[in-house]
Amino acid sequence: MTGDERWIHTPPRESATFDRATIAEIHRAAATGIYDIRGFGAKRKLPHFDDLLFLGASISRYPLEGYREKCGTNVVLGTRFAKKPIEIKIPITIAGMSFGSLSAPAKEALGRGASAVGTSTTTGDGGMTEEERAASSLLVYQYLPSRYGMEPDQIRRADAIEIVIGQGAKPGGGGMLLGQKISERVAAMRTLPAGIDQRSACRHPDWTGPDDLEIKILELREITGWEKPIYVKVGAARPYYDTALAVKSGADVIVLDGMQGGTAATQDVFIEHCGLPTLAAIRPAVKALTELDMHRKVQLIVSGGIRSGADVAKALALGADAVSIGTAALIALGDNHPRWEEEYRKLGTTAGCYDDWHEGRDPAGITTQDPELTKRLDPVAAGKRLANYLSVLTLECQTIARANGKSHVHNLEPEDLVALTVEAAAMAGVPLAGTNWIPGRGPQD
Amino acid sequence: MAAAREGARAAHDARNTDLDLASLSLRQANETLQKAEAGSFVVANPRGAHALAAGLTNPLDVTINGHVGYYCGGMNQKAHITINGNAGTGVAENMMSGRVHVKGDASQSAGATGCGGLLIIDGNASARLGISLRGLDIVVKGSIGHMAAFMAQAGTIVVLGDAGDALGDSIYEARLFVRGKVKSLGTDCIAKDMREEHRTLLRSLLDAAGIGPEIDVAEFTRYGSARKLYNFHIDNLGSY
Ligand SMILES: Cc1cc2nc3c(=O)[nH]c(=O)nc-3n(C[C@H](O)[C@H](O)[C@H](O)COP(=O)(O)O)c2cc1C
Numbered sequence: 001m002t003g004d005e006r007w008i009h010t011p012p013r014e015s016a017t018f019d020r021a022t023i024a025e026i027h028r029a030a031a032t033g034i035y036d037i038r039g040f041g042a043k044r045k046l047p048h049f050d051d052l053l054f055l056g057a058s059i060s061r062y063p064l065e066g067y068r069e070k071c072g073t074n075v076v077l078g079t080r081f082a083k084k085p086i087e088i089k090i091p092i093t094i095a096g097m098s099f100g101s102l103s104a105p106a107k108e109a110l111g112r113g114a115s116a117v118g119t120s121t122t123t124g125d126g127g128m129t130e131e132e133r134a135a136s137s138l139l140v141y142q143y144l145p146s147r148y149g150m151e152p153d154q155i156r157r158a159d160a161i162e163i164v165i166g167q168g169a170k171p172g173g174g175g176m177l178l179g180q181k182i183s184e185r186v187a188a189m190r191t192l193p194a195g196i197d198q199r200s201a202c203r204h205p206d207w208t209g210p211d212d213l214e215i216k217i218l219e220l221r222e223i224t225g226w227e228k229p230i231y232v233k234v235g236a237a238r239p240y241y242d243t244a245l246a247v248k249s250g251a252d253v254i255v256l257d258g259m260q261g262g263t264a265a266t267q268d269v270f271i272e273h274c275g276l277p278t279l280a281a282i283r284p285a286v287k288a289l290t291e292l293d294m295h296r297k298v299q300l301i302v303s304g305g306i307r308s309g310a311d312v313a314k315a316l317a318l319g320a321d322a323v324s325i326g327t328a329a330l331i332a333l334g335d336n337h338p339r340w341e342e343e344y345r346k347l348g349t350t351a352g353c354y355d356d357w358h359e360g361r362d363p364a365g366i367t368t369q370d371p372e373l374t375k376r377l378d379p380v381a382a383g384k385r386l387a388n389y390l391s392v393l394t395l396e397c398q399t400i401a402r403a404n405g406k407s408h409v410h411n412l413e414p415e416d417l418v419a420l421t422v423e424a425a426a427m428a429g430v431p432l433a434g435t436n437w438i439p440g441r442g443p444q445d
Numbered sequence: 446m447a448a449a450r451e452g453a454r455a456a457h458d459a460r461n462t463d464l465d466l467a468s469l470s471l472r473q474a475n476e477t478l479q480k481a482e483a484g485s486f487v488v489a490n491p492r493g494a495h496a497l498a499a500g501l502t503n504p505l506d507v508t509i510n511g512h513v514g515y516y517c518g519g520m521n522q523k524a525h526i527t528i529n530g531n532a533g534t535g536v537a538e539n540m541m542s543g544r545v546h547v548k549g550d551a552s553q554s555a556g557a558t559g560c561g562g563l564l565i566i567d568g569n570a571s572a573r574l575g576i577s578l579r580g581l582d583i584v585v586k587g588s589i590g591h592m593a594a595f596m597a598q599a600g601t602i603v604v605l606g607d608a609g610d611a612l613g614d615s616i617y618e619a620r621l622f623v624r625g626k627v628k629s630l631g632t633d634c635i636a637k638d639m640r641e642e643h644r645t646l647l648r649s650l651l652d653a654a655g656i657g658p659e660i661d662v663a664e665f666t667r668y669g670s671a672r673k674l675y676n677f678h679i680d681n682l683g684s685y
Binding site: 034146150152153155179191192193195196199205206207212215216218222223224 | 471472475476479495496499500502514515516519520522534535538539541553554557558560573576577579580595596598599615617618675676677
């Protein structure tokens, strides 16, 4: 043996173009003839908040004292037209996630967690459940294209209204809730037979375009006596124009959801290939608000891939008034927890990778309507976990804000940030670290 | 319940309150209607106002003399609203109960997502009548435009005239009765047999809309869902 035999064949080499995931997907498509549907958000690597850093204080900027000097975190939403704006104590809200995609105890837990730290939660496709209304001190009511479960009495019981135009995971796509998850209760709330696949429309049934939207907002205000803040939620597609048009239509608050945003069930090709990354969407939206003299008057809530207090602080520094979270909130409740590893294995996955939220077999009892699985989620304990997590996000965000000398998290600004990559510098409009170069901007900008 | 309501209506018939939009703002007119517990109201000079008489929750009688804009009677609960004129987009959208009667023509998305009550349109209705319908009954004495009853889930639509393209596309459990011609049926919508129960239902809706026996239920064809798209199947790919 000369030791050369092993070189007769080259060692296995994975193709960068046809990597294992790609090959597996081709096999899956060939075997089934249908596109892959899944939950969660985009899994590919995208320019994100990780590509930004805060500078912190220095000789020319002094910090605030960690525990002694105040750093405010409250946000008032709906100051433009609503007679009753809402105030959240932390700059983090819970995004709209439907009962149907989530179990009733999961919705209740979201309400409990959010209420414990003084923030709001949001309904979703399919209407409001009693559990979530009772558990949520501030509840935003989504007004969606499908109108499943939508009732005027529910609108009147809400603290704010969110007109959903789109979601970051699928800008331009409607919803889907597959038959496995349509229990009797979900079906009855949505006026549809149990067990059928529910497609939610992608366009509103009674308006199209910004001029109609203005009239729709007028109607909702007339029906609720001009009391409630009206949000408009868009997936990040053309944030500069969408923001300007939402302002023109009379929105109080704009919710901007980047492409990393989670979903309960969407085609993988849609999740991974449509929309703008959250990082790239914020500055154009803020630019539109600033040009219209509406920054901070019409509040901007940003979502899509928010995980930590650093992400929160970075979104605020780029100009958002608040952020909202979906996926991270579900994880805090117990989604993808290693304690269910044995069951994840049986489903052909592993803790940390589970994304078949559309199938209704969630071992953690969150993305399911199965009565046995649902029982596993204790809404009180899960709500406490979410409250803990929200507190950590807030403390982390405050830590960064104080280090940058800010007495309120809203005082964070782009000047506090640098970018680690040329791409992130261009998207976030902040200089590449160690330089004064912002790609795409001339000295006049 | 019904008797009590009729009683309340009768008691207030004497008080015919006039609301003139030439001098009142939309907010003032709507607020008066929204706060009233009963009574009869006549709205003058609507001049195409949007969201007029939207969000009413009590058994009022409201007569609007003139044309209205978008979403007149939107989300109505219990009120009886008569429009002596034409109605813009989304008249009686998401109505929960009560009655809206358009004496003229109606624009797009009339009765969209409606959950209950009765919508009567004496003239024609434009595109997307009864889109995403959820239980409201609609009677149109004229003809209707394209994409009526798109994704309609529940409720009944009766059309005395003709229907445009793609009637009942992706329809769920709503029932459609058309007396005239249908230009084309949408995906998964088919003609169905009229059984006794359907004739009875149709007759009761015609009666409710004040249409006499001169219109015979035998002249109508029933349409509804073939229920082939209820669960995704690869063989139906071309239909999605
Ligand atoms: C399980 C689940 C259900 C959702 N349902 C809705 C919905 O009904 N309406 C909606 O506008 N967005 C829905 N979303 C999107 C969220 O509101 C939000 O935009 C997104 O989760 C934010 O991104 P993140 O998950 O990275 O935090 C859903 C998301 C998830 C994870």
